[in-house]
Amino acid sequence: MMLGALPLRAGTAATQENEEDGVTVPQGHKEAYEAAKEQMKEAPQEKHSSGSWFLAGAAGMGWAQFDNGSFGNSSLSGSQNETFTGGVDFGYYWHDPDKWGNLSFTAESIGLYTGSTTSLGGAGSGATIGLLGLGGTLGYRIAKSFEPFIGFYGGGSIGQFSVSGGPSGGGSLGNVWGYWFSPALGMRYFIPNSHWFIGAEALFVFLGDMNGFNKGPAVNANVNVSGSSYLYEPIVMMTIGYAF
Numbered sequence: 582m583m584l585g586a587l588p589l590r591a592g593t594a595a596t597q598e599n600e601e602d603g604v605t606v607p608q609g610h611k612e613a614y615e616a617a618k619e620q621m622k623e624a625p626q627e628k629h630s631s632g633s634w635f636l637a638g639a640a641g642m643g644w645a646q647f648d649n650g651s652f653g654n655s656s657l658s659g660s661q662n663e664t665f666t667g668g669v670d671f672g673y674y675w676h677d678p679d680k681w682g683n684l685s686f687t688a689e690s691i692g693l694y695t696g697s698t699t700s701l702g703g704a705g706s707g708a709t710i711g712l713l714g715l716g717g718t719l720g721y722r723i724a725k726s727f728e729p730f731i732g733f734y735g736g737g738s739i740g741q742f743s744v745s746g747g748p749s750g751g752g753s754l755g756n757v758w759g760y761w762f763s764p765a766l767g768m769r770y771f772i773p774n775s776h777w778f779i780g781a782e783a784l785f786v787f788l789g790d791m792n793g794f795n796k797g798p799a800v801n802a803n804v805n806v807s808g809s810s811y812l813y814e815p816i817v818m819m820t821i822g823y824a825f
Contacts, residue, residue, distance in 0.1 A: 637822030
């Protein structure tokens with residue numbers, strides 16, 4: 582009877598199990614389990630990012646409007662010509678389908694250069710304006726590559742007004758600081774299998790405090806006489822950018 586009990590006890594010991602890291606492992610498989618754990622530690626982990634930095638350039642046309650402005654006794658509300666507008670846009674772009682579906686977001690810093698020319702009865706005048714600001718957009722990705730978006734920008738501006746010919750003899754009327762803000766509407770297209778994107782964007786820029794250009798006691802320009810309305814400029818631009 583004692584000899585018959587020995588194999589029974591040996592078989593019980595052979596089927597004994599241990600618990601490793603919450604996983605039940607047969608005693609004879611412990612070495613294989615430890616080796617598998619080490620291989621998992623050494624395997625490269627997949628990196629996941631919800632966004633990236635980007636840099637974009639823009640170029641297009643603007644149509645500035647001098648709302649009720651004046652130059653001496655001459656009105657500045659006459660004909661305004663289209664003018665080149667260019668700029669640079671730098672920011673961060675968020676798009677993560679696992680978190681937000683088709684939605685995207687940007688936070689941006691933007692710099693624009695624009696200007697305008699007008700005729701004042703024999704004298705030509707020009708306004709050159711630089712815009713620096715911050716803003717952001719909200720987009721909706723369609724078919725993995727197309728993305729319509731809306732946005733808003735605002736910041737500080739500096740304007741320089743000059744005159745050529747006419748009774749004043751021409752010259753610069755100085756610089757004036759102000760502020761600006763603009764809604765935005767546009768479309769981006771992300772080129773497949775690359776970091777590049779192209780797009781189009783429309784702004785409607787409102788400028789405030791762009792008053793008091795002055796060459797002397799007898800020669801001055803006010804692009805906003807009433808003080809209660811804005812100098813404004815619709816702008817349409819094409820963009821090209823690179824996401825890092």
